[in-house]
Amino acid sequence: xxxxxxxxxxxxxxxxxxxxxxxxxxxxxxxxxxxxxxxxxxxxxxxxxxxxxxxxxxxxxxxxxxxxxxxxxxxxxxxxxxxxxxxxxxxxxxxxxxxxxxxxxxxxxxxxxxxxxxxxxxxxxxxxxxxxxxxxxxxxxx
Numbered sequence: 816x817x818x819x820x821x822x823x824x825x826x827x828x829x830x831x832x833x834x835x836x837x838x839x840x841x842x843x844x845x846x847x848x849x850x851x852x853x854x855x856x857x858x859x860x861x862x863x864x865x866x867x868x869x870x871x872x873x874x875x876x877x878x879x880x881x882x883x884x885x886x887x888x889x890x891x892x893x894x895x896x897x898x899x900x901x902x903x904x905x906x907x908x909x910x911x912x913x914x915x916x917x918x919x920x921x922x923x924x925x926x927x928x929x930x931x932x933x934x935x936x937x938x939x940x941x942x943x944x945x946x947x948x949x950x951x952x953x954x955x956x957x
Contacts, residue, residue, distance in 0.1 A: 880886050 880889070
């Protein structure tokens with residue numbers, strides 16, 4: 816039986832050796848968590864109070880919108896605003912196409928009006944025949 820007790824003692828020692836660092840790390844983690852919770856506890860209470868107040872305001876707004884036909888009117892107004900925005904977009908698209916087509920022509924016309932007229936061509940006054948070489952074997956026909 817002595818062999819079994821020795822093996823059990825060695826296994827227990829290994830188990831305790833493995834558990835001690837894990838327990839030390841667990842205690843350090845729990846201490847850090849406790850410090851964090853103590854520091855952020857007040858801020859969490861404030862955040863909860865602000866969230867509760869915002870939820871109350873949203874609930875009151877929803878109740879007011881639910882009374883009468885305000886929600887339906889709001890939806891109609893928003894859809895009408897969307898249609899107007901779509902029509903404005905169509906007009907802008909057409910105006911851009913017209914501007915792209917007419918713009919260069921108007922620009923060229925304005926440029927032509929601003930420029931000075933080209934000078935009149937001068938009559939033929941002199942010909943320099945030094946550089947003209949007759950072709951061999953061909954004669955001019957009268």
